[in-house]
Amino acid sequence: MAENRRFDSNVKSRSRSRFRSYYKKKVCKFCENKDLKIDYKEAGILKEFITERGKMLPRRITGVCSRHQRKLSVAIKKARILALLPFTVHE
Amino acid sequence: MNSYELMFIVDPDVSDDALEKVITKFKDVITKNGGDVLKVDDHGIKSLAYKINKKPQGHYFLCLFNGPGGFIVELERNLRIDENIMRFVVTRLEEVVDKDDIKEEVEVEDASQSSNEQEEAKE
Numbered sequence: 184m185a186e187n188r189r190f191d192s193n194v195k196s197r198s199r200s201r202f203r204s205y206y207k208k209k210v211c212k213f214c215e216n217k218d219l220k221i222d223y224k225e226a227g228i229l230k231e232f233i234t235e236r237g238k239m240l241p242r243r244i245t246g247v248c249s250r251h252q253r254k255l256s257v258a259i260k261k262a263r264i265l266a267l268l269p270f271t272v273h274e
Numbered sequence: 275m276n277s278y279e280l281m282f283i284v285d286p287d288v289s290d291d292a293l294e295k296v297i298t299k300f301k302d303v304i305t306k307n308g309g310d311v312l313k314v315d316d317h318g319i320k321s322l323a324y325k326i327n328k329k330p331q332g333h334y335f336l337c338l339f340n341g342p343g344g345f346i347v348e349l350e351r352n353l354r355i356d357e358n359i360m361r362f363v364v365t366r367l368e369e370v371v372d373k374d375d376i377k378e379e380v381e382v383e384d385a386s387q388s389s390n391e392q393e394e395a396k397e
Contacts, residue, residue, distance in 0.1 A: 223363070223365070224281065224336070261363050261365070263323075264361060264363055265281055265283065265334075265361055265363055266283070266322035266323045266324055266326055266332065266361065267323060268323055269323040269324055270324065
């Protein structure tokens with residue numbers, strides 16, 4: 184029993200350390216660079232935050248902070264209405 | 275008093291006369307209701323991300339104006355009635371823009387380039 188538990192904890196710590204070694208902390212692009220404004224007219228910037236299919240990318244992939252993600256989602260939706268960005272991309 | 279930004283797409287097949295009519299009409303709607311048009315930018319004909327009214331292209335315009343919030347409903351109603359307007363979005367800006375700020379910007383633009391856009395903005 185005791186050995187088993189020790190073994191389990193070893194695996195856990197090992198797996199965690201491995202995870203940490205791979206982990207690279209992402210910083211929000213818009214917090215880092217204050218000159219970069221979220222604007223629904225700038226489709227070029229917004230395109231970095233959507234997939235090839237036109238869907239919005241989640242925060243865990245892009246590393247954007249929650250405040251800017253909220254503004255980004257509104258901007259992308261406005262850009263879609265104005266046909267600057269697609270709602271969907273069909274092949 | 276708030277600052278607003280109006281971006282709208284006009285049918286690219288519309289003639290120049292009709293285009294001018296459309297723009298002056300909306301300028302009138304804004305000024306009649308106590309608003310103040312600061313500038314109108316012509317962004318030219320651009321291809322759309324998806325077809326609107328079976329058309330692959332649209333003529334983009336960006337208009338900046340100040341005014342009380344109440345008449346936005348009236349402006350949007352007018353925009354919806356006009357058949358030449360394919361799409362529009364009215365956005366309230368976070369910061370209120372003064373007339374003087376715009377004038378300085380226009381002067382800088384004038385020095386670097388000359389086009390019809392500035393004439394429209396000055397009006």
